[in-house]
Amino acid sequence: xxxxxxxxxxxLVMIIIGFMFAIQYQSSNRAQSKDTRTIWELRQDLLKxxxxxxxxxxxxxxxxxxxxxYEINDFDSKITLxxxxxxxxxxxxxxxxxxxxxxxxxxxxxxxxxxxxxYPILTADLLTRLINQINKSITAxxxxxxxxxxxxxxxxxxxxxxxVNHQPLxxxxxxxxxxxxxxKILMNSNRLSPIIDEFIIENLEVTLEYRSYLKLPAxxxxxxxxxxxxxxxxxxx
Amino acid sequence: xxxxxxxxxxxxxxxxxxxVTVPAEYASYLSIAVLAALDTLFGGIRxxxxxxxxxxxxxxxxxxxxxxAASLAFLGVHLGVxxxxxAVFAFGVRLFQNIAVIRRILLQKWTSVKEK
Numbered sequence: 001x002x003x004x005x006x007x008x009x010x011x012l013v014m015i016i017i018g019f020m021f022a023i024q025y026q027s028s029n030r031a032q033s034k035d036t037r038t039i040w041e042l043r044q045d046l047l048k049x050x051x052x053x054x055x056x057x058x059x060x061x062x063x064x065x066x067x068x069x070y071e072i073n074d075f076d077s078k079i080t081l082x083x084x085x086x087x088x089x090x091x092x093x094x095x096x097x098x099x100x101x102x103x104x105x106x107x108x109x110x111x112x113x114x115x116x117x118x119y120p121i122l123t124a125d126l127l128t129r130l131i132n133q134i135n136k137s138i139t140a141x142x143x144x145x146x147x148x149x150x151x152x153x154x155x156x157x158x159x160x161x162x163x164v165n166h167q168p169l170x171x172x173x174x175x176x177x178x179x180x181x182x183x184k185i186l187m188n189s190n191r192l193s194p195i196i197d198e199f200i201i202e203n204l205e206v207t208l209e210y211r212s213y214l215k216l217p218a219x220x221x222x223x224x225x226x227x228x229x230x231x232x233x234x235x236x237x
Numbered sequence: 238x239x240x241x242x243x244x245x246x247x248x249x250x251x252x253x254x255x256x257v258t259v260p261a262e263y264a265s266y267l268s269i270a271v272l273a274a275l276d277t278l279f280g281g282i283r284x285x286x287x288x289x290x291x292x293x294x295x296x297x298x299x300x301x302x303x304x305x306a307a308s309l310a311f312l313g314v315h316l317g318v319x320x321x322x323x324a325v326f327a328f329g330v331r332l333f334q335n336i337a338v339i340r341r342i343l344l345q346k347w348t349s350v351k352e353k
Contacts, residue, residue: 006285010282013241014242017274020248
């Protein structure tokens with residue numbers, strides 16, 4: 001009997017020790033993730049979260065109004081569906097776009113030097129980086145030459161020839177048209193200066209012109225959506 | 238013998254399930270309290286093997302040592318002196334001594350059983 005009592009006491013003590021171990025373990029694990037952001041970084045993160053919140057609210061409002069329209073009678077819903085369809089085609093780049101925008105012209109530059117200079121060519125890498133920089137700055141529809149750039153447009157160098165959407169581009173000068181709500185930002189600020197400098201290194205001159213009317217062709221190529229997945233939780237960084 | 242081990246596992250599971258955490262500032266108190274508890278436990282096991290076990294001494298010693306160790310750590314923090322080191326040293330030494338005695342007794346028992 002005494003032995004049972006001893007074991008009972010030991011068991012109680014072991015329970016308490018185990019409990020303390022577990023709490024200690026949990027506390028030390030929690031303590032490792034410390035928030036060391038400064039107040040400025042916190043403000044910026046807060047601002048980003050607020051912007052995201054606003055964007056999401058706008059989207060919710062947009063889809064709710066669409067939903068209301070679908071809920072009205074059949075005929076109206078057909079019109080709404082057609083409108084949704086054309087909106088989506090516009091976003092995807094499958095229809096022509098008109099509007100004010102920026103015309104970017106890439107010209108070859110010939111240095112007067114004693115050595116023979118190879119004709120400057122625009123490489124896929126440079127073009128991709130220019131397009132990425134434009135997309136980073138504004139939301140825009142872009143076309144290069146006669147080819148519309150969509151999300152899945154391939155831009156490749158094939159035998160030293162630039163191919164966009166599986167079509168070869170003509171030689172320089174090449175016109176890149178950008179239509180977007182804030183396209184003027186590209187001209188006024190220095191967003192494209194770094195990439196323009198890289199063009200200059202390759203003997204390519206980039207000029208930006210504001211145009212009140214530009215027309216972008218639609219994308220007519222094949223669409224490969226097999227490997228596209230919906231991205232959840234997009235943060236506008 | 239399995240009952241205390243089961244008790245340990247039960248305590249750990251309970252602790253993990255309840256999701257209780259201690260603020261980082263007090264984590265050192267908890268660690269010293271754990272050390273004191275372990276010392277008392279091994280002291281109790283040694284006393285039981287030496288047939289000196291006293292229930293009241295064991296239970297009061299358990300809680301008293303924990304409170305003493307935590308108090309020393311608390312005092313040390315406020316005095317700006319690492320007094321918790323004294324507790325760590327003391328309990329650590331006793332822990333090793335108790336374990337050594339336990340090991341000796343168990344070995345004696347095992348050898349005597351083997352001789353029989």
